[in-house]
Amino acid sequence: MLTIVDTIGQTPLVQLQRLTHANEARIGLKCERTNPGGSVKDRPARFIIETAERAGWLSQGGTIIESSSGNFGISLAMLGAAKGYRVIILVDPKITPTNLALLEAYGAEVEIVTAQDDSGSYHKTRIARANELARQIPGAFRPDQCFNLLNSAAHANSTAREILVQGGDSLAMVIAAVSTGGQLGGIIRQLKLVAPHVQVVGVDAVGSAIFGGAAHSYLMPGVGLGWTPANLPLALLDHAFNVPDEAAFLACRTLARHEGIMVGASSGAVLLAAMFFAQQLPANSQIVAIAADSGERYLQTIYNDAWLGDHGLSINCSPAELRARARSLRPCAFHEGQVGTVQANLAETLQVPASTQQMNQLVQEQWQQRSALQVGAAFAIRQALLQDVYC
Ligand SMILES: Cc1ncc(COP(=O)(O)O)c(C=O)c1O
Known part of the structure; x- marks a missing residue:
């Protein structure tokens, strides 16, 4: 007998048909909107x-x-x-x-x-x-969610495992948006352990400080933070982007009109990064882009012409224009000296509860045990993980 809670996870990977060209990498959107609460969370x-x-x-x-x-x-x-x-x-x-x-x-x-x-x-x-x-x-x-490492452990145990199965042997890259770092942190920890050849890309808003730099206001909902979250091991990341509001919103609207898929703003930002790499990677490779929620939640904002007009933003663009916007993205140079935004003693200042600290100790012990396994055993671990029952 299935309860509503049992229907969480096992979300579909939907391949784009019209925004990419045949000689480019495939982009699969992992549509988290099919979770009962409507999102990856x-x-x-x-x-x-x-x-x-x-x-x-x-x-x-x-x-x-x-x-x-x-x-x-x-x-x-x-x-x-x-x-x-x-x-x-x-x-x-x-x-x-x-x-x-x-x-x-x-x-x-x-x-x-x-x-x-x-x-x-x-x-x-x-x-x-x-x-x-x-x-x-x-x-x-x-x-x-901001300080509890179980947030990213959840994604290591479910989202990342599903991606490995759905992406198959051609899986070349996974892209996710970031706020608490749960999704990206969990995916990166799991993939770098069992499939280290797969590149992992983080996407944030222009104005957020997660990948470094000073914070300022932005409109994109769901992403960003004023500091680099504990759930995100920044050093393991292959590439990172800060995407402007307008480009992310245009990506959402173009996706709705040209692929029939309604997503939220963070998914639009992720899609742009996916289109940037799809135009560079080999044709037979698979990019998995996480679409964290659905567009219906944003009908009054990013899908509303008047709201966009009030903020001085463009309303629509053609697939060709979107592809050009994707090509013009520039990755953050965080490997060359930028190390995110560290806020020392933040957990103590905000009086993070003891239960979080206890949970974090458990998670850290588990991660240490997993990474202690030899890289040579990665294939065996991958097979074991794929057969494992989700916890
Ligand atoms: C729509 C959406 N996208 C992306 C994110 C970022 O996910 P995470 O907090 O796991 O980094 C969130 C977080 O709330 C979200 O709501």
């Missing part, structure tokens, strides 16, 4: 909640408390409803009416944090308030 939400249940950090009558104005909050609200937990989500004034409505539809309690942090965003103030509430409410559990 269902995976870490389930993994963290079920690990906490097994460890006794979360039990019946408990309350899940998280900082999120987007997909992770929606995934937790959905899981809380399915499993019978109270859910409190700390959001900020930038939350879209759609996301707010989704949180409320799943019965989550929402608190809006209005104080901005030192980078002009709300990440740190929201996290600090979530930690404060968790100390006050008995039976509270903090999934803590």
Whole structure:
């Protein structure tokens, strides 16, 4: 018997037909919209909640408390409803009416944090308030997506394994957008262990500081952070891009009109990077691009002509123009000296809960054990992982 929670994962890899040419690499979009909560965030939400249940950090009558104005909050609200937990989500004034409505539809309690942090965003103030509430409410559990390494472990155990199976022998590259670093960090750790020839590419917004540089405001929802997250081992990354808002939004709209696929803005940014490499890699190679959520969540913004016009952004472009925009992208030079944005003692300043630290110790021990295995055994490990039952 299948529950709603059992339907998380095993998302399809959809090959593009019209935005690439026959002599280019294939681009497969891994469409995370088919998860029941509508995004890739269902995976870490389930993994963290079920690990906490097994460890006794979360039990019946408990309350899940998280900082999120987007997909992770929606995934937790959905899981809380399915499993019978109270859910409190700390959001900020930038939350879209759609996301707010989704949180409320799943019965989550929402608190809006209005104080901005030192980078002009709300990440740190929201996290600090979530930690404060968790100390006050008995039976509270903090999934803590920004500091909890189970976030990336979830993707190592599910997303990365699916990509290896679906990409097959021609898998040459995987591209994902980054905020907490969960997706990209998990994929990179798993792939560099069992398929080190596959290149891994990170995509962020112009204005975010994850790959280094100073933070400034941008419109692209779902991506970016004012610091380099603990879940992302930056040194393992092959390439990184900061994509401008306009190009990402145009990619979404062109994909909808010329391939019939509706995705969110981060997927548009990822698609551009995929089109950049598709025009360089051999024709028989496979690029997997993660489409983290669906376009329906953004009908009032990136798919709305008036909203784009109000922000002075172009509304549509042809596939040929999009291909030219992709070619004009320039990778970040983070290997030549830029080392991301380190914020020392941030976890202590924001009073990250003890349960996060305990979970992180478990994850780090597991990673050390896995990387201690010889590279020569990589094929055997890969076969074992592919046959493994997902945890
Ligand atoms: C639509 C979307 N794309 C990409 C990301 C980045 O994923 P991660 O937090 O795993 O780095 C998020 C995170 O919330 C998201 O909502």
